[in-house]
Amino acid sequence: MKITATIITLNEERNIVRAIESLRCCDEILILDSDSTDRTVELAQNLGARVIESGWRGYAGQKNWAAEQATYDWILSLDADEALSEALEAEIWSLKKRGPDCDAYTMPRLARYLGRWILHSGWYPDRKVRLYHRAKARWCGDVVHESVHADGRVGHLEANILHFTCDSLSEHVKSLDRYTTLAAQDLVARQARIGLWRLIFDPPWTFIKTYFLQRGFLDGLEGMIIAYMAAFYTFLKYSKTRNMS
Template sequence: MGPGNCRRGRQPQTGAGNAPYLALGGTPCRCTLATVPKVSVIVISLNEASNIDDALGSVAWADEIVVVDSGSVDDTLERARRHTDRVSHHTWTGYGAQKDHATRLASHDWVLSLDADERVSPELATEIQSVLEQEPPHGGYRIPRMTRYLGTWIRTTDWYPDYQLRLYDRRKAHWSSDPVHESVHVDGSVGTLTQDIHHHAYRNLSDHVETINRYTNLAAGQLRDNGRRARLLDLLLLPAGAFVRNYLLHRGCLQGASGLLVSLMNSYYVFLKYAKLRELAGRRSDER
């Protein structure tokens, strides 16, 4: 099969979207073979006008795209409606709960969850279609994710391959209710794909720091709710361990300044999470 061609028994349809991510060869392919499971793509959004076109354009081949927005005030909704008529509002209930809601709205049992700052590479689109053609033996599939950071694709540190369970049969799966770092739980076996999701997470260092600050608020609260405490040694040893793991064990040292920056920022994330956990414990003591 040549790049951009449909598989046997499928009819090509032209779709809108960002050309580099449409399909191999630049021609999107939406598959209509009745015996092949159809796939719904779900995307949750909030003020993602700068990302939503590229994200949805990269899945123009899908049978359905469902966007659940939690109150965008930019033109995210207008842009999303250029790609799909399945755009709705749902008050924010947390990452996992929001994605679970979007999954329930999907028309098809096989679901691909995509974040607004991610893109499905043409190679991954082809691999997903190939897996679904062959009567999937698993209830879900992990997909490697590669992040572009300050102009460089990161192929080291904790950021790669950074497997994400994103393709799943919703009859056998549900999202966790974790407020941060949500995940899909599958009842049954899980397979692994080889092609990457492309992740465009941070515009610059300031954006990265702001994201860390926001996520560590949620992560510290989750640790507190789980009964975890932060000792002084945790503030020293856990960030140091994170740096060693990222920079040495996971080979961040091989990617120059980018590898060093990612390793340091991942270490900072761990430090800030446990520092905030101690802060929360102090507040609770003061309230007694």
């Protein structure tokens, strides 16, 4: 079992070294870059990664195209702001040694937000299919919220992918603005109708679900911020959808 790790990038010099250095269990590291203007490409090449530069196809399209360019059939897809934990790296080494018994594998994702690891708030375990045979699985999703859909048997790894999210509230607000625009475009493309009642009731419900039902209160101040931001995300997404329609 040989694995190609794939990472799509755009101006990720802050993250790319950490991501690549966590991939010692992979036999090839492939970076698909979309015209970065910082040192992303230089840093990746210095660490021995194979870099291909190509225009943007959307998140799912970009990740599928990266998988098609891989030398090996087994793909480990990582985002630039993620890294394998040492425990997950050891688990993948063990899987390679004994050989796969499934066509794709999920793994839990543990997020670091404002300097704190988030264990609740609907953010964990947040299992994702990230290791897969490219003949049996592919990325789906037109605009945002892309995910891997596997046709074969799906197994489960136990150790974490580490997700290094926002270091500041300003960074979170900027990200939220970008992703709510993409989400609204997706809703408009699907001709979704957003009534005024959803603008009124869905944001507070999102806060209640995140902070209380998903136990965000156990994540301290950061959990409260996540719940408020989740509610604001819902409000912006629906507001932009109505404005675009």
